[in-house]
Amino acid sequence: MHALQGSLFDQADETGLGPLRGLRRTELGAGAWVDHLPGWLTGADALFERLAAEVPWRAERRQMYDREVEVPRLLAFYGEGEPLPHPALTTARTALSRHYAAELGEPFATAGLCLYRDGRDSVAWHGDRNGRSATEDTMVAIVSVGDPRDLTLRPRDGGATLLRLPLGHGDLVVMGGSCQRTMEHAVPKSARAVGPRISVQFRTRGVR
Ligand SMILES: O=C(O)CCC(=O)C(=O)O
């Protein structure tokens, strides 16, 4: 289940991290920004396979008006202090906490994981606004492995999509500043035939 089709290029056995100095920032206005670094991870195939096989993925249901619907992706969550499901994720979190220490003022603490099984899985427009992120600046750092999917961003108070970032195998994206309050993000469904993708979101304490 959820196996990678072998179409991806990165066959290194060990998952590793490149330097973060290649990060490029895009300002979105109103204090929101996005940092992007394609191909941060090497050996991303190995990470994908381990996560797909070993994370206790959960299907969730949510109330939508008068009916209960299946959330269109599988989920897992690792709270503060819980061991992460792959050592490369621990290394990644440490590297991100160090890189952003001065600007963020606190470490990344939790990891949310999503598994998009195919192009029908998605996440609808939203901000990660549960907790302090509803009122304070924060950062959400996302590591993406598996088939590429677009992350789209638009202003929360209306308006067209400002940015469409193709997130590929081993890529890093960081949403920062006011992004969770002033912008919304989504991973739209794809009509193309796409294989599975796993997203790992690192957040600070008290932010979901
Ligand atoms: O799949 C992604 O990279 C985004 C997931 C997301 O926005 C969320 O879980 O809050």
Ligand SMILES: [Fe+2]
């Ligand atoms: Fe989100």
